[in-house]
Amino acid sequence: MQWKTTLSALVISSLMAGCAQSPTGRNQVLMFSSDEMSSLGAQSFEQIKQQEKISKDPTLNRYVQCVTKSITDVVGPQAGFDExxxxxxxSDQVNAFALPGGKIGVYTGLLDVAQTPDQLASVIGHEIGHVLAEHSNERLSRTQLAGLGMQVTSIAIQGSGYGEYHDLTMAGLGLGVQFGVLMPYGRAQETESDIIGVRLMTEAGYNPNESVALWINMARKSNGNQPPEFMSTHPSHSTRIDDLNSEIAQLPPYQTQKPQCRRPS
Known part of the structure; x- marks a missing residue:
């Protein structure tokens, strides 16, 4: 009984120490430092770079770098990493991601759907939103508190390789696919990143309405094969579009002088 009391006290202390608010004002529990999360993000990114084929196309890289820099320039300095x-x-994957520590991956398949610089800025802004809102920290903190092995995340962060905890850790970073235990970012986090992303792209000079156009493209690409929203970690395309339109209606006008990032022909 004593150990249960001690464990409860530790959990309560962790919750009190880790209380925080996201950029949109949502309450969070964050149990890990920026340095710890940046280290874990860097480890995971190095592994992904070893497993995936990196594009050597200079024009394509210049384009993606240009759009990304226009977004990160309005974000400003971050704790835990310098750049x-x-x-x-x-890859044919229609995907992108951002990890703690400022690590961003963009798959070439995404460019078939994000057909303009503004639409790519919408995706990049969304992924950076996950980092700014510390969603990975939040997911891993929930794992720690959920009792899926109280040592899972601490061992993953302390070790240079996380062995048997690899899947849980990658899922906590938003890169997993498990149902019921740890899934990629939940719907609340995805919606929050949509809001942060559309704000960032607008501040950078992009047309926020293009974020809606992006999700119309996504809906067409999926050919109606998206699972029901209650079974998915992501909002449905229609929910996403409605939420984005609501947010866009509250934004100030975007600049007409937007970044000059030329999409490869």
Missing amino acids: WEVVVFE
């Missing part, structure tokens, strides 16, 4: 790293992966 953002962007890598383009050759």
Whole structure:
């Protein structure tokens, strides 16, 4: 009984120490430092770079770097890392991600759907939103508190390789696919990143309405194969579009002088 009391006290202390608010004002529990999360993000990114084919196309890389820099310039300095790293992966995946520590991956398949610089800025802003809102920290903190092995995340962060905890850790970073235990970012986090992303792209001079156009493209690409919203970690395309339109209606006018990032032909 004593150990249960001690464990409860530790959990309560962790909750009190880790209380925080996201950029949109949502309450969070964050149990890990910026340095710890940056280290874990860097480890995971190095592993991904070893597993995936990195694009050597200079024009494509220049384009993605240009759009990303226009977004990160309005973000400003971040705790835990000094600069953002962007890598383009050759893959048909319609995907992108951002990890703690400023690590950003963009798959070439995404460019078939994000057809303009504004639409790519919408995706990049969304992914950076996950980092700014510390969603990975939040997911891993929930794992720690959920009792899925109280040592899972601490061992993952302390070790240079996380062995049997690899899947849980990657899922906590938003890169997993498990249902019921740890899934990629939940719907609340995805919606929050949509809001942060559309704000960032607008501040950078992009047309926020293009974020809606992006999700119309996504809906077409999926051919109606998206799972029901209650079974998915992501909002449905229609929910996403409605939420974005609501946010866009409250934004100030975007600049007409937007960044000059030329999409490869």
